Amino acid sequence: MSAKRVIGVDLGGTKILAGVVDAEGRIHETVERRTVTTSQTALLDELADLVRSLPFDGVEAVGFGIPTRVDQKTGVALGAVNIPIHGVEFRSEMERRLDCPVGIENDANAAAYAEFRLGAARDVDDMVMLTLGTGVGGGIVIDGTLFRGWAELGHVVIVEDGEPCRGACSGRGHIEAYCSGRAADALARSVIGPNATAHDLVAEAHPALERIGHHLGVAIGSFVNIFNPQMVVIGGGFGVAALDLLLPATRLAVLTEALAPAGQELAIQPAELGAKAGLIGAGLVAHEAVA
Ligand SMILES: [Zn+2]
Numbered sequence: 001m002s003a004k005r006v007i008g009v010d011l012g013g014t015k016i017l018a019g020v021v022d023a024e025g026r027i028h029e030t031v032e033r034r035t036v037t038t039s040q041t042a043l044l045d046e047l048a049d050l051v052r053s054l055p056f057d058g059v060e061a062v063g064f065g066i067p068t069r070v071d072q073k074t075g076v077a078l079g080a081v082n083i084p085i086h087g088v089e090f091r092s093e094m095e096r097r098l099d100c101p102v103g104i105e106n107d108a109n110a111a112a113y114a115e116f117r118l119g120a121a122r123d124v125d126d127m128v129m130l131t132l133g134t135g136v137g138g139g140i141v142i143d144g145t146l147f148r149g150w151a152e153l154g155h156v157v158i159v160e161d162g163e164p165c166r167g168a169c170s171g172r173g174h175i176e177a178y179c180s181g182r183a184a185d186a187l188a189r190s191v192i193g194p195n196a197t198a199h200d201l202v203a204e205a206h207p208a209l210e211r212i213g214h215h216l217g218v219a220i221g222s223f224v225n226i227f228n229p230q231m232v233v234i235g236g237g238f239g240v241a242a243l244d245l246l247l248p249a250t251r252l253a254v255l256t257e258a259l260a261p262a263g264q265e266l267a268i269q270p271a272e273l274g275a276k277a278g279l280i281g282a283g284l285v286a287h288e289a290v291a
Contacts (some may be wrong), residue, residue: 004290007051007062008283010107011035013082018050020059021283025118027276029054040084048097061101063286064094065110065278069150075104081167103289106151110281111273112139113146115233117284119272124230128153128223129271130216132239136176142227154180158218178215181238187212202242209242213249220250220268221257228262235271243270 005028009018012035019030031053036046051062068080075091094102105113112129121127125144131137136154140147154176155169162173166182177183184198191208192200201209220232234243247268255263273280 004060004287005058006283006286006290007054007056007059008279008281008286009047009051009062009064010110010278010282011047011064011066011083012107012278013067016047016050017279018054019279019283020054021280021286023287025114025280025284027279027283030279035083037082037084040086040088043084044088044090044093044097048094051098059100061103061286061289062094062098063103063105063110063282063284063289064090065105065107065282065285066090067107069152070104070106070148072104072148077104079168101286101289103285105146105148105281105285106137106139107278107281108137108153109139109146109148109151110285111137111235111271111277112141112151112233112281113284114273114277114281115235115271116141116144116146118280119277120233120269121231124267126227126229127231127233128220128227128229129233129235130154130175130179130219130239131236131271132179132181132216132234132242133236134181136174136180136236140227140229142229153219153223156219156222158215158222175215175219179212179219181236184209184212184238184242198238198242202238202245205245209245210249212242213246214253216246217250217253218257220266221254221263224254224258224262224266229266231267231269233269233271235277240270240274243268 008021020028069078077090138153155174159173163177188196188201
């Protein structure tokens with residue numbers, strides 16, 4: 001197992017990061033390119049070309065973390081917001097182009113699995129991760145196994161008939177509408193001024209962050225009541241930057257919403273792997289494709 005080399009690919013809206021990853025999750029050679037958005041075929045060709053630009057001899061599998069929902073039974077990528085992927089048989093298309101086993105996973109699930117194996121949650125068996133970036137993503141690991149369903153945790157309702165989601169989601173009152181970096185930007189504009197951003201809220205330790213912290217705690221309380229994780233990991237640019245300021249209100253809401261004693265015992269920690277989590281997670285997905 002430890003001799004295996006795989007390639008992980010983190011496909012983002014603006015850039016693609018690919019790298020050779022060993023069985024311990026260590027990253028070796030990497031390469032990065034801008035994401036091709038002209039057409040689906042052009043993007044799939046570009047991904048194959050990028051993978052082949054890495055040392056490919058002895059590589060046993062390739063794993064992709066992709067910003068779409070994934071049907072693991074069929075290997076179909078259901079549809080992305082910012083990149084031209086819509087209902088394509090992603091796994092078989094890439095296996096055909098690369099002539100090796102391919103694993104695919106939602107990028108947030110992949111990042112959660114990386115934090116579980118190598119990052120903030122490496123010492124626990126059960127974890128939920130919430131990524132507070134432009135949107136809100138997440139992943140769930142129970143008894144050491146990644147839940148490989150949709151895990152669109154950002155689109156869980158926390159306020160009935162609340163604020164609308166944006167983009168492809170028609171829902172209201174979802175976590176993403178209250179706890180994302182974009183939601184924090186909107187809050188900053190309303191409480192500081194028209195040019196303010198989430199960064200200013202954090203820099204000023206603005207008391208309005210308590211509202212986001214409360215919503216986050218309500219969300220976490222419900223996840224605790226389903227999964228009873230030992231730890232919730234908070235990732236994403238906004239999440240990691242703001243966590244210390246969010247935590248007092250978050251903890252208070254968790255204690256109210258979560259059934260005792262889970263709320264008291266829950267650890268809430270910042271993600272540790274940063275921008276590399278997606279690549280490492282894609283590599284781990286590749287290792288599982290040949291396990
Ligand atoms: Zn939504």
